[in-house]
Amino acid sequence: MAKLTVNDLDVRGKRVLTRVDYNVPMEEISGQMVINDATRIKETLPTLKLLSDKGAKIILIAHLGRPKGQRDPSMSLRPVASKLQEMFGRPVAFVDDCIGEKAEQAVNQLQNGQILLLENARYYNEEEANDKAFAEKLAKLADLYVNDAFGAAHRAHASTEGVARIVAARGGKCAAGLLMERELKFLGDELEHPAKPFVVILGGAKVSDKINVIDRLIQKADTILIGGAMAYTFKMALGMKIGRSLVEPDKVHVAKDALEKAKARGIKFLIPKDNLVATPVNTGKLNKKGKPVFELQNPRLNSTPDFPDDSEGVDIGAATIAQYSEEVLRAKTILWNGPMGLFEDPRFAEGTFAIARAVCEATEKNGAKSIIGGGDSVKAIHNAGLGDKVTFMSTGGGASLEFLEGKELPGVAALSNK
């Protein structure tokens, strides 16, 4: 890697300000905030262990939610400190501010190898504004800077970018953590020169979210398999009827363009040949946002190119599952981003789960490298109970997409070169 990593640093006795992405899903249960999924915490443990064993004074900085400059107690990182302590098996101190005297005092009390978690950086508006004076205050806590927050590296905020620039300008080194290094390796280097055949599976709701990823991957992939609601925009581009499916009519030209590029490069670009469809029925109820709630009734297989007028696509069908699975089982490299249907509803989960099983089988039996691009696809792999059977699962949502588009991430760009 072109950037310094935590392995390159001499950290003994140094204050190492370490940015982590502890933006974890939480839920209020009888007045207490409880962490639903601690994956992002778990994935930082190797970096923390290395720093602690080498005798660093570790100061963790993170954000939780979008409190917009307010001290919203439901977005405090305090429960994360307890969870981290439990998972790490070593004491983790917490201080309810990330700058100023209180934070500085807590940092001064740290012994070599000890860990302190600072309160949510987004309790200050200056964090997202990447305010220089605020970043200076963060830099007061640091001799060295480590960024292990891949999931937040697409943000140019004070704790991900500004502070690194200041520490570096003072001559302090800024390095990638071990998780950051792994993310960049699998979503970057491994896909730059993939073992062939390279099969890309793309799903999710919108073509517009993934168009830059599609553009870039058309140059690299041998096969692209399209699922999820974005497939309906492709179907529309091919002149098929999609009934009442979720669609982006203003992105039809984008879909056409992708189909033409794939054809010109001679790669396989598949859209579902059959789908599960259901009929949306207005329940007369309104959701929290005041929008009408529809119930999806009468799920059935549609094997013709056109959907019935009253129906909506909700998953890929059995023939598509068989075809896509066959492609996946031929692959030596697999990248998957986005579910095949509305998998949160068990009635419409089979397409996504079947693809998850095929990806795992290709990994286990054929030695394929399987890389899961974060967000909903990671959730789907977990829901299918296959969490440990793929090569790599990204902890980034938006960050993994931007990185797959080939963009430079501000949080990475700010790190010191080797």
Ligand code: 3PG
């Ligand atoms: C995420 O969960 O996507 C990252 O932590 C970034 O959070 P954000 O989208 O609120 O900036």
Ligand code: MG
């Ligand atoms: Mg996000």
